[in-house]
Amino acid sequence: MASLSLQHINKTYPNGFEAVKDFNLEIEDKEFIIFVGPSGCGKSTTLRMIAGLEEITSGTLKIGDRVVNDVEPKDRDIAMVFQNYALYPHMTVYDNMAFGLKLRKVPKDQIDKMVKEAAKILDLEKLLDRKPKALSGGQRQRVAMGRAIVRDPKVFLMDEPLSNLDAKLRVQMRIEISKLHQRLGATIIYVTHDQTEAMTLGTRIVVMKDGVVQQVDSPQNLYNNP
Numbered sequence: 001m002a003s004l005s006l007q008h009i010n011k012t013y014p015n016g017f018e019a020v021k022d023f024n025l026e027i028e029d030k031e032f033i034i035f036v037g038p039s040g041c042g043k044s045t046t047l048r049m050i051a052g053l054e055e056i057t058s059g060t061l062k063i064g065d066r067v068v069n070d071v072e073p074k075d076r077d078i079a080m081v082f083q084n085y086a087l088y089p090h091m092t093v094y095d096n097m098a099f100g101l102k103l104r105k106v107p108k109d110q111i112d113k114m115v116k117e118a119a120k121i122l123d124l125e126k127l128l129d130r131k132p133k134a135l136s137g138g139q140r141q142r143v144a145m146g147r148a149i150v151r152d153p154k155v156f157l158m159d160e161p162l163s164n165l166d167a168k169l170r171v172q173m174r175i176e177i178s179k180l181h182q183r184l185g186a187t188i189i190y191v192t193h194d195q196t197e198a199m200t201l202g203t204r205i206v207v208m209k210d211g212v213v214q215q216v217d218s219p220q221n222l223y224n225n226p
């Protein structure tokens with residue numbers, strides 16, 4: 001079944017700028033889709049429309065078989081991980097991960113179970129009482145992912161999640177993301193500038209330029225026959 005369907009999606013910003021033009025893509029369950037393309041080509045705009053953080057000017061967006069154009073972000077079955085992983089500095093790791101669930105009025109005992117399960121998957125069990133400032137960059141990034149996975153969403157959106165990490169940590173986190181994808185069986189859409197990340201993580205790569213999809217292909221086909 002298609003996990004996500006983008007049909008003739010357009011985005012024109014209020015100043016008249018057309019950031020995304022006739023974007024069409026059917027994403028199957030458990031795919032790992034990579035968006036690549038030069039800065040300003042519309043990758044983040046597309047992710048933000050999927051997340052519901054940016055209004056869709058025209059076209060149809062479906063998650064599963066539900067049209068979600070007018071559905072609020074919190075009611076879409078989606079979680080987003082940003083590159084600057086804005087954690088709440090005054091909250092513990094536990095509370096950072098629990099926050100979104102509390103907003104959704106999930107019962108406390110269930111929150112506790114979900115947070116601890118996510119902490120186990122991400123190896124954060126011993127860090128639950130810490131504040132973000134007492135964590136390394138990689139640990140913070142894992143908390144940011146933890147915040148996303150506690151909700152067990154159908155689709156994860158990741159906008160250059162590793163770009164602020166040093167090279168060594170990036171390699172390590174790339175492996176963790178790959179494992180996470182397999183373990184969760186979730187659909188992921190991932191924006192990156194890093195060709196190694198695109199090749200090793202992606203099941204399909206979407207190449208964008210000036211708001212237009214240029215090519216959609218497997219990493220093998222794309223990088224062997226450019």
Ligand code: ADP
Pocket residue numbers: 013014015017019037038039040041042043044045046
């Ligand atoms: P990418 O993620 O590929 O770098 P973006 O989706 O962030 O690109 O931006 C696509 C284009 O839309 C850019 O030219 C950017 O300047 C423009 N843009 C982004 N946000 C706005 C906005 N709020 N108003 C007008 N133009 C915008």
Ligand code: ADP
Pocket residue numbers: 092094095108112128129
């Ligand atoms: P609130 O943040 O709403 O004040 P509490 O601090 O009372 O909530 O915690 C609610 C539940 O969450 C507790 O019963 C506990 O099981 C769990 N919890 C809170 N912090 C931690 C933590 N650091 N490690 C493990 N479990 C925690």
